[in-house]
Amino acid sequence: MARPIAGVRNKTLIITLPGSPKGAKENLEAILPQLAHACQQAAGADSRALHAGGTQRLEKEAGLQDTSVHGHHHHSHDHSHSHTHSHGHGHHHGPKAHTKPEDRPPISNDPNAGPTRRYRESPYPMLTVEEALQQIGEHTPEPTIVKAPVDENLVGSVLAEDVTATESVPAFRASIVDGYAIIASKHIMVPSTKGIFPVVGVSHAKTGQMSDLQIGEVARITTGAPLPPGATSVVMVEDTVLKSMTEDGQEEKEIEILTDAIEPGENVREVGSDVKTGDVIMKKGEGITAVGGEFGLLASVGVRKVSVYQRPVIGVLSTGDEIVQHNRPGELQLGEVRDTNRPTLLTAIRGSGFQAIDLGIASDKPGALEQTLRDAMRTVDVIITSGGVSMGELDLLKSTIERSLGGTIHFGRVSMKPGKPTTFATVPFKSNDGSRAKARVIFSLPGNPASAVVTYHLFVLPALHKMAGVQPVGLPKVQVTLEQDVKCDSKRAEYHRVMVVAKSDGLLHAVRTGFQRSSRIGSFKGANALLCLPVKEGRVAKGERIDALLMGKIVSEV
Numbered sequence: 081m082a083r084p085i086a087g088v089r090n091k092t093l094i095i096t097l098p099g100s101p102k103g104a105k106e107n108l109e110a111i112l113p114q115l116a117h118a119c120q121q122a123a124g125a126d127s128r129a130l131h132a133g134g135t136q137r138l139e140k141e142a143g144l145q146d147t148s149v150h151g152h153h154h155h156s157h158d159h160s161h162s163h164t165h166s167h168g169h170g171h172h173h174g175p176k177a178h179t180k181p182e183d184r185p186p187i188s189n190d191p192n193a194g195p196t197r198r199y200r201e202s203p204y205p206m207l208t209v210e211e212a213l214q215q216i217g218e219h220t221p222e223p224t225i226v227k228a229p230v231d232e233n234l235v236g237s238v239l240a241e242d243v244t245a246t247e248s249v250p251a252f253r254a255s256i257v258d259g260y261a262i263i264a265s266k267h268i269m270v271p272s273t274k275g276i277f278p279v280v281g282v283s284h285a286k287t288g289q290m291s292d293l294q295i296g297e298v299a300r301i302t303t304g305a306p307l308p309p310g311a312t313s314v315v316m317v318e319d320t321v322l323k324s325m326t327e328d329g330q331e332e333k334e335i336e337i338l339t340d341a342i343e344p345g346e347n348v349r350e351v352g353s354d355v356k357t358g359d360v361i362m363k364k365g366e367g368i369t370a371v372g373g374e375f376g377l378l379a380s381v382g383v384r385k386v387s388v389y390q391r392p393v394i395g396v397l398s399t400g401d402e403i404v405q406h407n408r409p410g411e412l413q414l415g416e417v418r419d420t421n422r423p424t425l426l427t428a429i430r431g432s433g434f435q436a437i438d439l440g441i442a443s444d445k446p447g448a449l450e451q452t453l454r455d456a457m458r459t460v461d462v463i464i465t466s467g468g469v470s471m472g473e474l475d476l477l478k479s480t481i482e483r484s485l486g487g488t489i490h491f492g493r494v495s496m497k498p499g500k501p502t503t504f505a506t507v508p509f510k511s512n513d514g515s516r517a518k519a520r521v522i523f524s525l526p527g528n529p530a531s532a533v534v535t536y537h538l539f540v541l542p543a544l545h546k547m548a549g550v551q552p553v554g555l556p557k558v559q560v561t562l563e564q565d566v567k568c569d570s571k572r573a574e575y576h577r578v579m580v581v582a583k584s585d586g587l588l589h590a591v592r593t594g595f596q597r598s599s600r601i602g603s604f605k606g607a608n609a610l611l612c613l614p615v616k617e618g619r620v621a622k623g624e625r626i627d628a629l630l631m632g633k634i635v636s637e638v
Contacts, residue, residue: 093122202501204492209573212504213542215490217553219506220543221461221518223389230378230386234368236433237388238549243362245381248352252306255283256347260298260320260335261311264342270295273315274340276323279332283308300332307348314347315339355381365551389549394429395460397439398422399449399467399477400527405441420529420601421466428536429464434544439463446476450484457509457520461547464540467527477524481505487522494539497574498531498598502539521547529601534575534610537631555610555629560590562626566611567619577607580628583637590628608632 085096095111097104111118207215225240255261261283264273281299283290283306293299293310301307301314315337323334355361361377368374368388378386398419406418419441429436437460442452456463465477481487487507494502503524523540525532537555545553560580568574578590593607594600609628613620620626 088122091123093118202493204489204503206493206495207491209494209496209538212491212494212502212539213554216504216539216543217546219488219490219504219519220521220546221506223547223549224518225387226390227385228388230375230383232375234375234386234388235370236368236548237391238367238551239362239364240387240389240549241364242360243378243383243386245355245357245359245361246383247355247381248357249355249380250349250351250353253311253351254349255301255303255305255307255314256349257314257316258303259301259314259316259318259347260337261293261301261307261314262298262337262342263293263295263311264313264344264346266344272340273313273337273342276334276336278334281308298335298337312344312348313342315342316347365549367550389547391434392461392544392547393435393437393459394462394464394544395437395439395456396422396425396429397452397456397463397465398441399444399465400441401444403441403467421525421527421532424529424533424601425464425466425525425536428533429544432541432544434548444476446480446484449476449480453480453485453507453522457507460520461518462521462523462540462544464523464525464536466525466532478503478505481507481522481524495572496538497569497572498528499526499535499538499575500572501526502531502535504539526598528598530577530596530603531598533601533604534577537610537629538575555631557612557627557629558588558609559625560588560609560611560628562620562622562624563589563591565619565622566592566613568613568616570617571615573615574613575629576611576613577603578609578611578628579606579635580609580630581635581637588628588634590626608635 087094093115097107223240228234228237260277260279262273262277263270277296277298279300280293280297281291283299283301290299290306290308293308298315299308299311307314319339320335320337322332323336325331326333355377361381362374366374368378398421400417402415402417403419404412404416406420406423408418412418422438422441426436426438439452439456439460442449442465453463467477478489478492481503482489482505485507487505489503489505492503493500496502501524503522505522505524506519507522509518509520521543523535523543525535525540541555542553545551558580560578566576576596577593579593581589581591583589590609590611592611593603593605596603609630609632612627612629614626
């Protein structure tokens with residue numbers, strides 16, 4: 081309602097609304113509670129009589145009053161979430177909203193109203209960590225399926241369909257050892273394998289033509305090479321001795337086999353003994369790891385392309401006129417802060433196996449921030465911002481998302497330490513050709529560095545996993561033994577940075593990384609896990625076991 085125009089002609093109230101459907105809807109919803117009163121005054125009703133019962137009586141008489149969805153929503157948001165915990169005892173069901181969040185007017189601050197009109201308390205309900213994760217799971221877009229070549233870029237991808245072998249492995253009968261191919265049989269007409277045999281050929285692990293092997297002959301063979309036609313077994317070179325050479329001394333002429341215990345099929349890999357044509361070698365939902373096994377399996381059967389879930393592209397943006405590049409030379413001016421969050425988050429995202437794009441630093445001006453976000457949405461699937469989500473007059477992220485971009489804020493506060501002002505939103509987006517594309521996901525993380533990294537691992541990573549088809553989503557959880565007493569918070573869940581060490585007692589031990597203040601990024605130095613502290617009075621004692629979320633590799637005790 082930045083430019084409202086209204087007036088009265090005769091006894092008719094005239095109100096203009098913006099041209100956009102969203103703006104018209106928001107403005108109309110804002111004035112509806114006062115509309116009955118305004119119409120009656122415009123019609124010439126006695127103002128004293130009108131005001132005798134207050135606006136509540138007027139709204140009730142006009143049929144506009146509904147205590148469950150009353151327009152003064154910003155006074156009650158701190159309490160609204162408690163209604164979701166009703167379990168339907170008796171006939172007392174909690175209030176049920178009949179609209180979706182995206183259909184409701186924005187509740188963020190209007191940046192045009194100035195600091196005197198901003199909220200003094202957050203209008204966003206306080207969600208638990210579990211409730212926030214549920215919102216992320218519900219509103220993060222489903223993964224997109226694409227065809228991808230089987231090359232080194234496939235590492236980190238998840239298969240979107242089963243993969244079937246089109247070739248057998250091995251494709252021919254192959255030797256397992258270096259030695260001599262021979263015909264071995266229990267048949268009375270086939271002589272014992274023990275004795276002296278002429279060496280009639282050589283089979284190397286390369287392509288070529290080979291003659292049929294006859295009873296009483298051997299052919300020298302290397303590991304992985306195909307058996308000559310007719311051969312049944314391979315004698316290890318260790319079970320033979322050289323009996324004679326060719327005249328030039330370059331080749332074996334005869335060898336003696338020292339054992340008669342060679343069985344048919346001994347030291348031979350049969351066709352398809354590893355993989356048969358038609359076998360399902362990998363299933364939908366399985367990932368391609370950097371260990372190499374999955375890639376090797378696909379390569380072994382000649383798979384050239386596979387269907388995978390497309391991994392999202394993530395852009396990272398810092399906000400604030402006080403933020404300067406972390407590597408800018410010279411001393412800081414009063415109020416300036418080096419950009420810690422952006423390079424830290426870019427590193428964390430890439431370490432998680434995703435492509436990250438540096439979106440730079442956005443100014444604390446609504447128009448500049450809006451344009452930066454619009455430009456970013458053309459190239460990335462997920463935007464991560466840090467800062468600008470608290471209660472300051474220059475904290476513009478939420479209002480820009482709701483009022484300028486037409487997005488929906490699914491939550492704007494989480495009951496946790498650190499990370500309380502974490503915000504999750506989605507913004508509708510159309511591609512350049514006008515077709516509707518996936519909604520863009522925006523995570524607005526707190527400005528304090530430790531808070532930003534904690535909330536990335538706790539909230540952003542599960543969304544990235546869902547979009548990439550990774551299951552289960554989020555960090556793996558393990559039980560650890562505390563090395564020190566740890567104080568708990570009686571109101572909010574807390575996540576301490578710790579180093580998890582595997583000790584000689586066979587247990588995982590958690591060692592704190594020092595002072596845990598939300599601004600102290602140093603608490604992440606050496607940390608490989610987040611300690612999940614329960615909401616309770618008092619502390620968790622040294623030696624007790626507690627859950628931890630693993631961010632990195634477990635350290636072994638030296």
